[in-house]
Amino acid sequence: MSSKVQRFSEERERLNRLILSRDNLEIKRFFALDNATYRDGALDCKTKELLGLVASLVLRCDDCISYHVIKVKELEVNDAEFDEVMSIGMLVGGSITIPHIRRAVDLWEELK
Amino acid sequence: MSSKVQRFSEERERLNRLILSRDNLEIKRFFALDNATYRDGALDCKTKELLGLVASLVLRCDDCISYHVIKVKELEVNDAEFDEVMSIGMLVGGSITIPHIRRAVDLWEELK
Amino acid sequence: MSSKVQRFSEERERLNRLILSRDNLEIKRFFALDNATYRDGALDCKTKELLGLVASLVLRCDDCISYHVIKVKELEVNDAEFDEVMSIGMLVGGSITIPHIRRAVDLWEELK
Amino acid sequence: MSSKVQRFSEERERLNRLILSRDNLEIKRFFALDNATYRDGALDCKTKELLGLVASLVLRCDDCISYHVIKVKELEVNDAEFDEVMSIGMLVGGSITIPHIRRAVDLWEELK
Amino acid sequence: MSSKVQRFSEERERLNRLILSRDNLEIKRFFALDNATYRDGALDCKTKELLGLVASLVLRCDDCISYHVIKVKELEVNDAEFDEVMSIGMLVGGSITIPHIRRAVDLWEELK
Amino acid sequence: MSSKVQRFSEERERLNRLILSRDNLEIKRFFALDNATYRDGALDCKTKELLGLVASLVLRCDDCISYHVIKVKELEVNDAEFDEVMSIGMLVGGSITIPHIRRAVDLWEELK
Numbered sequence: 001m002s003s004k005v006q007r008f009s010e011e012r013e014r015l016n017r018l019i020l021s022r023d024n025l026e027i028k029r030f031f032a033l034d035n036a037t038y039r040d041g042a043l044d045c046k047t048k049e050l051l052g053l054v055a056s057l058v059l060r061c062d063d064c065i066s067y068h069v070i071k072v073k074e075l076e077v078n079d080a081e082f083d084e085v086m087s088i089g090m091l092v093g094g095s096i097t098i099p100h101i102r103r104a105v106d107l108w109e110e111l112k
Numbered sequence: 113m114s115s116k117v118q119r120f121s122e123e124r125e126r127l128n129r130l131i132l133s134r135d136n137l138e139i140k141r142f143f144a145l146d147n148a149t150y151r152d153g154a155l156d157c158k159t160k161e162l163l164g165l166v167a168s169l170v171l172r173c174d175d176c177i178s179y180h181v182i183k184v185k186e187l188e189v190n191d192a193e194f195d196e197v198m199s200i201g202m203l204v205g206g207s208i209t210i211p212h213i214r215r216a217v218d219l220w221e222e223l224k
Numbered sequence: 225m226s227s228k229v230q231r232f233s234e235e236r237e238r239l240n241r242l243i244l245s246r247d248n249l250e251i252k253r254f255f256a257l258d259n260a261t262y263r264d265g266a267l268d269c270k271t272k273e274l275l276g277l278v279a280s281l282v283l284r285c286d287d288c289i290s291y292h293v294i295k296v297k298e299l300e301v302n303d304a305e306f307d308e309v310m311s312i313g314m315l316v317g318g319s320i321t322i323p324h325i326r327r328a329v330d331l332w333e334e335l336k
Numbered sequence: 337m338s339s340k341v342q343r344f345s346e347e348r349e350r351l352n353r354l355i356l357s358r359d360n361l362e363i364k365r366f367f368a369l370d371n372a373t374y375r376d377g378a379l380d381c382k383t384k385e386l387l388g389l390v391a392s393l394v395l396r397c398d399d400c401i402s403y404h405v406i407k408v409k410e411l412e413v414n415d416a417e418f419d420e421v422m423s424i425g426m427l428v429g430g431s432i433t434i435p436h437i438r439r440a441v442d443l444w445e446e447l448k
Numbered sequence: 449m450s451s452k453v454q455r456f457s458e459e460r461e462r463l464n465r466l467i468l469s470r471d472n473l474e475i476k477r478f479f480a481l482d483n484a485t486y487r488d489g490a491l492d493c494k495t496k497e498l499l500g501l502v503a504s505l506v507l508r509c510d511d512c513i514s515y516h517v518i519k520v521k522e523l524e525v526n527d528a529e530f531d532e533v534m535s536i537g538m539l540v541g542g543s544i545t546i547p548h549i550r551r552a553v554d555l556w557e558e559l560k
Numbered sequence: 561m562s563s564k565v566q567r568f569s570e571e572r573e574r575l576n577r578l579i580l581s582r583d584n585l586e587i588k589r590f591f592a593l594d595n596a597t598y599r600d601g602a603l604d605c606k607t608k609e610l611l612g613l614v615a616s617l618v619l620r621c622d623d624c625i626s627y628h629v630i631k632v633k634e635l636e637v638n639d640a641e642f643d644e645v646m647s648i649g650m651l652v653g654g655s656i657t658i659p660h661i662r663r664a665v666d667l668w669e670e671l672k
Binding site for chain 5: 620639640643644646647650651655656658659661662663666669
C-alpha cells in the first residue's frame, strides 16, 4: 500500500471513529446500514462495489470514489472492467466527471 | 407490455428520432456512443445495465430509471437483484431518491 | 384536506407499502431510520421538518417538498416562517429552485 | 403561440404573482435580481439567455429549460445555434440530460 | 480560534473583497441579499443558520459547511443539536454526504 | 503563465495522457467528442467556452471551471463579460456556487 493510500485510509478511519464516538443513534444506525448494504447477497460483493463506484462517480465525490476504487482493486477487478465502469460513469454523468476520473485512474495505477 | 410502458417507449422513440433528424454531428456522435457503452465487454450487458440503473437512480432521473428498469427486466434480472440495486442507490443517494424508487418499483411490478 | 393532497398521500402510502412488502432488509431498515430521524430530540420535531423541507428544496425533489410542506402545516408553522424557509432555499440553491417554490407555495395555499 | 406554451406561461405567471403577493422581502429581491441579471450588458441579452439555457439544462430543470427555450426563440436564435447549446449541455452534463433535451427539442419544434 | 479556522476565514474574506471590488452590480446585490437572508425574522438567526448548514451539507459544499459550522458554534448550538442536523443531512443526502460530515465533525471538535 | 496555472495544466495533461493510454474505446471517443464540441460552429468558440464555463460553475467543478477560465482568458474575454457569466451562474446556481466563484475570480486575476 502506498503512503498516499495509507494516509487516506487512516484519516478516514480516524474521522469515522470520531463520528461514531458521538452520542447520536441515527448516525450509528446509518453507518451500520452502510456496511450491511455492500455484503454478498443476490448480487455479489464485487458487483455491489462496482455499483457503489459508479454511483460515487456520477455524484462526483472524490473520497467516495477513492474508497470504492481501493475496494474493487482488493476484489480483483481487472483493468478492462474498471475502465468500463469509468466509461459508463463518464457517459451518464458527462464531461464534468472527467476530473474525478483522472484522479480515480491515477489512484488505480498507484494501487498496482 | 402494458399500455403505459408502450406509451413511454413510443414517446421516447419519437423524440429520439426528432433529435437525430436534426443537423448536429456532435449530438449524433453522443447518441452512438451511448449505444456502444452498454454493449457486452469485460463486463456483461446485464452488469452494465445495472450500473446505468444505479447511476440514473442517484442522479434522480425518472425517464432514465424507467429505461434501465425495462432493460434489466428484459435481461432477466430477478427481484432480489433489483431490490439490491435500489438499496445501494437509496443508501448512497439518500431519502431524496425514495420517490424515484417508488416509481421504479411500481414499474417493475407492472412489467411482470 | 383537498382531493389533490389526498391523492398525493394515498399514492405515496400505496407505493411505500409496495416497497416494504418486498423482501429486502436494508430497504426496510432505511425506511425505519427515515422515520426515527425526524422525531423530537435535541431539536424539536418542527425544526427538524423545516430542515427536511429546506434540504428537499435545494435538492429539488417535488414529492419530498410536498411531503414536508404538509408536515410543517400540520405542525402549525406560520406563513412568515414558511416564507423564510423558502427564501433560504432560494438563496442557497439559486433560481433553479423557483419552479419548485412555485409548486410549494401553491400547495401551501391549498392546505389553508 | 400553441395552447401548450400558453398554458405553461399562464401557470408560471399565476404562481409568480402568488409568490410576490406574499410578505417576504428577500424573495421579492431575488426575483428582481433574476430579472436584472439577463438584461443587455457587456454580453447581449441573447448570449445571456443561452447561458441561462445551458445552465438550466445541465441542472436538469424542465420548467427553467422551457422558459429559456421560449426566450431564445423570441430572440431569433436559429436551429444550428440551438442545437449547439444542446450539444454542449449534453456533453458537460451527460446522457442524464437527454430526457430534458428530448422535451426541449419537442418544445422548440412546437414554437416554429 | 485555531490557526486553521483563522486561515479559512481570512482567505474567505480576502476573496470576498476581491469579488466585491469588481464592477458588477448583480453580484453585489446577490451578496447583500445573502447577508440579509440569515438575519433574525419570524425564524431566529440560529434556526436559519441550521437551515443554511443542512442545505450546504446535502449540496456537499465544504466551504459553505465550514462557514455555517463556525456560525452555529458562535450561536451556541450544542453537540446534540449539531449531530441531529448532521443526521438529517446524512439521511436526506445519503452516504455521499459522509466525507463532508467527517470534515464538519472534525472542524466542530476543533472549535471547542 | 503563473507557476500555479502551469502546474494545473501539466497535471491535467499528464492524467489525460494516462487515461488515453488505456485500452477503452468509449473513453477515447468521449474525449474526441469533448474536443469537437467546443470548435467554432454556428456559435463561435468564445461563446461556446462561456457556455462551458457557466455549465461548470453551476455544476460546481473547480477543475472544469479553471480550465474554461484559462480558455476564455486566452480568447480575450474581458472583465465585464467574465463577471456577467459569474453573475448568471451565481443567480441560477445559488450561493452554493460562491466558493467556486471566489476561486474563479482569484484565478482570473492571476491570469492578468
